[in-house]
Structures are given as C-alpha cells and as structure tokens.
Amino acid sequence: xxxxxxxxxxxxxxxxxxxxxxxxxxxxxxxxxxxxxxxxxxxxxxxxxxxxxxxxxxxxxxxxxxxxxxxxxxxxxxxxxxxxxxxxxxxxxxxxxxxxxxxxxxxxxxxxxxxxxxxxxxxxxxxxxxxxxxxxxxxxxxxxxxxxxxxxxxxxxxxxxxxxxxxxxxxxxxxxxxxxxxxxxxxxxxxxxxxxxxxxxxxxxxxxxxxxxxxxxxxxxxxxxxxxxxxxxxxxxxxxxxxxxxxxxxxxxxxxxxxxxxxxxxxxxxxxxxxxxxxxxxxxxxxxxxxxxxxxxxxxxxxxxxxxxxxxxxxxxxxxxxxxxxxxxxxxxxxxxxxxxxxxxxxxxxxxxxx
Amino acid sequence: xxxxxxxxxxxxxxxxxxxxxxxxxxxxxxxxxxxxxxxxxxxxxxxxxxxxxxxxxxxxxxxxxxxxxxxxxxxxxxxxxxxxxxxxxxxxxxxxxxxxxxxxxxxxxxxxxxxxxxxxxxxxxxxxxxxxxxxxxxxxxxxxxxxxxxxxxxxxxxxxxxxxxxxxxxxxxxxxxxxxxxxxxxxxxxxxxxxxxxxxxxxxxxxxxxxxxxxxxxxxxxxxxxxxxxxxxxxxxxxxxxxxxx
Numbered sequence: 001x002x003x004x005x006x007x008x009x010x011x012x013x014x015x016x017x018x019x020x021x022x023x024x025x026x027x028x029x030x031x032x033x034x035x036x037x038x039x040x041x042x043x044x045x046x047x048x049x050x051x052x053x054x055x056x057x058x059x060x061x062x063x064x065x066x067x068x069x070x071x072x073x074x075x076x077x078x079x080x081x082x083x084x085x086x087x088x089x090x091x092x093x094x095x096x097x098x099x100x101x102x103x104x105x106x107x108x109x110x111x112x113x114x115x116x117x118x119x120x121x122x123x124x125x126x127x128x129x130x131x132x133x134x135x136x137x138x139x140x141x142x143x144x145x146x147x148x149x150x151x152x153x154x155x156x157x158x159x160x161x162x163x164x165x166x167x168x169x170x171x172x173x174x175x176x177x178x179x180x181x182x183x184x185x186x187x188x189x190x191x192x193x194x195x196x197x198x199x200x201x202x203x204x205x206x207x208x209x210x211x212x213x214x215x216x217x218x219x220x221x222x223x224x225x226x227x228x229x230x231x232x233x234x235x236x237x238x239x240x241x242x243x244x245x246x247x248x249x250x251x252x253x254x255x256x257x258x259x260x261x262x263x264x265x266x267x268x269x270x271x272x273x274x275x276x277x278x279x280x281x282x283x284x285x286x287x288x289x290x291x292x293x294x295x296x297x298x299x300x301x302x303x304x305x306x307x308x309x310x311x312x313x314x315x316x317x318x319x320x321x322x323x324x325x326x327x328x329x330x331x332x333x334x335x336x337x338x339x340x341x342x343x344x345x346x347x348x349x350x351x352x353x354x355x
Numbered sequence: 356x357x358x359x360x361x362x363x364x365x366x367x368x369x370x371x372x373x374x375x376x377x378x379x380x381x382x383x384x385x386x387x388x389x390x391x392x393x394x395x396x397x398x399x400x401x402x403x404x405x406x407x408x409x410x411x412x413x414x415x416x417x418x419x420x421x422x423x424x425x426x427x428x429x430x431x432x433x434x435x436x437x438x439x440x441x442x443x444x445x446x447x448x449x450x451x452x453x454x455x456x457x458x459x460x461x462x463x464x465x466x467x468x469x470x471x472x473x474x475x476x477x478x479x480x481x482x483x484x485x486x487x488x489x490x491x492x493x494x495x496x497x498x499x500x501x502x503x504x505x506x507x508x509x510x511x512x513x514x515x516x517x518x519x520x521x522x523x524x525x526x527x528x529x530x531x532x533x534x535x536x537x538x539x540x541x542x543x544x545x546x547x548x549x550x551x552x553x554x555x556x557x558x559x560x561x562x563x564x565x566x567x568x569x570x571x572x573x574x575x576x577x578x579x580x581x582x583x584x585x586x587x588x589x590x591x592x593x594x595x596x597x598x599x600x601x
Contacts, residue, residue, distance in 0.1 A: 023437055049436045053429065054462035061426040061459070065402070065433025068420045069441075073433065091423050196400050196418040197438040203397070206365075210403075210412060210421025 003178040008168065009034035009076075011143045011179050012102060013042065015150035016074055020185045021100065022048035023073040025062035027055055029081040030114040031170035032104035036076065046184075056081040060088030060101075067097040068209050070195035072154045072187075076102035078170065079120050080111060089163050090129030093225065094211025096194070098157030100150070101135075102166045104173035107335040115335025116170030118255060121312035124167050125284040132222065134229040136236060137165045137283040139254045143177040145281070151182050156236070160228055161194070167283065169307060171256050171337065232285040239287035240279040243269060247276035248298055249351065252317050253305040254280045257331075257338055261305050264344040273351060283313075291320035301350050302327045305343060309333035328355045363387035365396040365416045372410055376576020378533045378566035379407055382475055383414055385533075385543040386446070390417065393550055399442035402431045404456070406448040407481040425456025428463035428472065435470045442550060443470040450480040453489040453513050460515070467524030467558040471549045474515060474561065477568040478587060485571030489513040492590055497571070512590050516563050520596035526558040528597040532565035534583045538593070545595075557601030565591060 006014065013035050016024075024039040036052065043050045049066075053059030059075050066073035077085060082103045092099050103124065107117035124137045136156055140146035150166060157164045196207055213221060240258075243265065244250065253261040258279040268275050278290045302325055304311045311329035318327055330346035332338050349355040362368060366387045371380040390396050396417055403411045405424035412421055418441075422430040427445040435443040452460050452474050460472065479497055480486040487497040487504055490512050494503040520528045527549050531542035542564055549560035565587060567579035574582055 023433065025433065051432060051436065051466075054458050058426065058429040058432075058459050058462065061423060061429035062433035062436075064422070064426075065420070065430035065435075066437045067433070068430075069400070069434055069438040071433075071437035073437070087423060088426070095421070196420060196434070197441045198397050198418065199438070199440055201397055206416045206418055208412060208419045208421070210419070212409065212412070212421055 003180045005176050006143065006179050007034055007176050008143055008146065008173040009104060010038045011147050012150050012166065013038040014181060015147040016100060016153070017042055017046060017048070018182055018184050019151040020072040020154050020187050021074050022046065023063065023066035023071045024048070024075065025051040025053045025059040026075045026077060027053050027059050027081060029078045031106060031116065031173055032076050032078050032102070035102065035104070056084035057088065060085040063099050064088055064092055064095070064097060067092065067099050068195070069197045070192050074100035074102065076104065078104050078106045079108050082120065083123070086129040089135070090131050090133060091211050092163045093129070093133035093135070094131065094221070095209045096161040097163070097209065098154065098161055099163040100153045100157060100166070101163055103168070105167060105169045107333065113335035114170070116256065116307065116337065117333060117335055118169050118257060118307040119312070119333065120167065121283060121306070121308070124165055125286070125316070128165065133162070133225050134284060135163055135165050136232055136285070137167055138238070139167045139281060139283045140172070141255050141258045141279065143172070143175070143179050146172065147179050147181065162225070162228065167255070169256050229285070233288065236282060237285050237287045237289065238281035239290050240281060241276070241290055242279060243276035244278065244294070246274050246298070248300045249273070249275040249303065249347070250294065250299055251275065251277040251303045251305055251347070252313065253277060254283060254313070257305045257307050260338045260340060260343050263340050264347055267344065268347065275347070286316045288320050291317070296324040299325045301325055303347055303350050304329040305338070305346070306331045307333070307338050363391050365390055367414050367416055369414070371414065373407065374570045376567070376569045376579060379475060381533050381539065382473070382564050382566060383411060385539060386473060386546055387415070389543060389547045389550055390442070392547065393442070393554070395442045395550070398440070399444070400434055400438065402427045402434060402443065402445040404445065404447045404451040406451045408446050408448050408451065408475060409482070411446055425451050425454070426459055427451070428456065428459040428468070431470045432463055432466070432468050435468060442554060444473060444550070445470070446473045446475065448481065449474070449476045449478065449490040450488045453515055461518070461522070464519045464525050464559050464561065465522050469553055469556060469558050471553050471560045471562065473546065474563040475566050476563055476591065477566045478512070479568050479571050481568050481571055492586055514591060516561065516596045519561050524559055525561060525597055526599045526601055527552050527560040529595040530563040530565065530591060530593050532583065532588055532593055534565070534567070534580045552601055555601055565593070
C-alpha cells in the first residue's frame, strides 16, 4: 500500500482501527472532532461500534465497559475534556483494564482556547487521574509516527492491562501529511483470562472487575503498578537522539515543538554550531538514559523548547542534568504557535550568552 | 419432601451484610431467582455502581463489573454493545442514579440501549450515612436536611419512572415495591419481563424497586415498612409507566 494524504486526527483514527480498535466513545470538543467523526463511519464497516456519549465522563465509562468484555476500545478528547475523563482513566487503571486515550491538546487552563498548545505535559506524565497510577504516554511529532504508535498502542495496553495515552497538540491533529498505513491487525481469537461475558456458555468461576479492593489488595495493586512503571523505564523508552554525538548545546523538545526545533538545529549545524536534540517519544517513561550518557565536560547548555509557558518538562530534564549545565527554556503559549524565527532567535541568544 | 425454598445458586452462601430489615437483600434475592429461572447465570454481566448497592460485589456469583458513582449506565452501554448476547443489567440506588448519574441514565434510556436498569429507591443516601437524595420526601429528615426537606431550597422528590417514560426509546418502565409479599411477587414478575424483553433484543427496560432504609430513616424494620406505605408510595405511585410490545 502506497502513501496517502491524511489529516492528523483521521490518521490516528484509522491507525487505531487497523490496530484492532472496535469500540469508540467520545464527546465533541475542538480541535479533535475529526476523530469521532471518522470513527462514526469507519467502525461500523469493520463490525465495531461508535457511540457519541452524553459527556466526556460518560464516554470514558463506556470505554471502561467495552474493555471489560475484551474489546479494544478508545476515546479521544482535548485538554478540558481529558480532565473530565481523568476519573474514568483512574478507574481503568484501578480495574486493570486496557484502553487507548488520545489527547489532542489545546491551550489552558480553564476553557483556555481551541488553539493548539502543549500545556498538558504535567497532567499526562505525573497524574492523569487520582490515586498515583501512571500510564505510558506517547508523543509523536509526525503523522507517520502517530500512525505507527497508535497502531501498536493496544499491544502495550493489553500487555500491561493499563490505559495508554497518545498526546499530540491541535496542530498535529489538524495538519495533513503523507502516511503509509499498516495492514489490519488480526484480533486475538482467544478470550482474555479476565474477560467478562461467556458467549460459549462454558462452566467457569464467575469473574469480577472493579477498582475497589480490601486494603491489603489495594496496596498490592499499588506496588504492582509501581513496579510496572519501573519496568517501562527499562524496556519501553522511545527517544530520538538527533546530532548529539558532539553536541555542546542540547535542545529538548517533543511533538510539534521538536519539529520546529529540528528546523532551527539543522540550520545552525550548517553554520557549524555543535547543537543537537533529545526528543522524547515516550514522555513517560522519560528517556533518562539519553541525558545520563552525555559528556557533561562538553555540554554547555540545555534549551527546553515547549509550546507552553512556563515549560513543564523542565523538572524532568533538571532531575537528570542536576547542576552540570544550565537549562534555558523557550516557549509560546495560550494557542500562540511556535515559529521558526522565534525558536532560532531563542537558541541564538543562548549561544551568544545573552539568555 | 419437595424443597420449595432455597438459596439461588448465583448468590454466595453467606450472610448478607446489609442492615437488619433492609430490602436490598430481598431485591438481590428476587433478581437472582429471575436470573436462574431464565437460566442466565452463566450468561449475565451485572454492572454495580457506588453506594450500598456496591456490596452486591460480595454477594453475587456471576460476572460483575464495579463502576464509578452514577456511571453504571455508561459502563453498561460499553458492555452490552460489545457483548450483545449477554444479559446485562445495572443495580443502582437513588443517589447514584437520580443525582450524580442523571445524565447517564436519561441518555442511555434515550438511546434505547438494550439492557436493564434495576433502580432501588429508598429516598436517601444509605452508604454515606443518610444524606438527602433527589428522592427524599418533602419534610423527610436526613443528615443534610435535619429539620426535614424544604422544597423551597432543595426541591421536590424526583420521579424517575415518570421522567423516563416520557422518552420514546424505552420499552418497559415500571415501579414496584418490596414492602409486602404480594408486591414482592409483582416486582419479581416485572424484573422477569424486563429481562425477557432485553433477551428478545427489545431495548431499554427500567424497573424501579421501592425499598426502605431503617438505619438512616431511624425506624425499626417493621415501622420502616409502614412508613413506606403511608409516606413513600403515595409520592411514588406504583405501576407500569410504559410497556411497548416488542
């Protein structure tokens, strides 16, 4: 299959279907409406089901219900809507249920703006809901990468019996790019061990899925989830290390910001500046290793570039860098987009010691 | 000698933890009897919400999922749409269904989701210790209406059967009471009709069961039944509000 031109939200929707998604529930919110619209047409074609929920809260709980009977289920929303889903995402994790959540983020806090922003990093990586659970958070920077990550997202979710988050911003959701779509995944033919419902009528012990536990059971769950998050750090980190080998200046950026930064870095390299970039693809687990292997005798400064103000990833960077090099930050926020000139100017200020 | 009365097999062989005289136990029992009479014990999924009804997780021996407060109809929507041959039902209290879960119950009913909602109405929040519910009677005392519910500031008892019966999609909407044996038999028949309608692919069915809360009403079990007859049932008239042939 050749490459086809697709819009971000639609490419993610199609990749989810190809990856096995057979149930979607969501509530309209800009800038991600193309995703449910696409699903409303596409899912019935593959024997799946689409529900426009009465709210974000209802939608995430429909996904929870679909997941209990072993269906690959997803929802999507944008920042304030994701906040509304956070309780349900916590219940998914608490009940050990897989699901895919997509946040096409916009500016905040509050109603904020419908324009793109990267203001949900802290929410996504630290506390996507109450109770201290974590999720794998993928942050693609191109539509092809979004397709590839979405396609495999259910495999992670089912491996871990835990929800997975894909975080893009409204700009990536709205642009069109050429993408190559993978083939339709074969759905598992065997019932999962925990799956509710008994279509074959076999004699078996009744099953229960819930996020309420006796104290000892909940503590065990907390430990297990904690160990799982540590294992992600060892096995599942995804990162692009761009021109880092001899870098004296290291940009750290993800998603749309990394795209803009890459342009600036490429231009500066042509002028002989030794600059590179760490681009986390998994925001959680954070690519700590990329920072640990740097030669701090050589690195003069880090520049954290995000489409939000103040920068939110900075604390994670600082935990790895410690005081071995200064960390500068540059961002635009509130729905104002990063542009090439602004990013280049911000980096040049650091190079010239004026930041 | 023929055994006429025994514990349904889909209920755990243990004592109920519900308060003495609480009709939640009876509601659970007659529902279990219907499940077995229809031979659905290996083919049903019960969605339990938050409240005293959550304790069903301890008592049932069927597939179950615990959901967030008020969200059982949304969860059941996902369950039933992805497991169309299962008998799916929720068992929700009045705080759960008529307050925090109002959007979910009305929207699920309006979509005509093909599952059954069993609604246990005791006019109070039981699990949290007796606060006012949307269904609390005018003048009825609760821990948040200590001088009695004042409609001027807290509104009037909300009647869910009547609300849901205004919608086009629901197929069977009825209110029963569990305060005496004759009414228990009617309630059981109503639950059975709702389940049969669902199994026939008919659509949304809603059965309200009037129950008591001796503990939080501050009454003995027997007095709580008299209170139901004299006060609760006149406000929540029993009967079938909608019955569409499927």
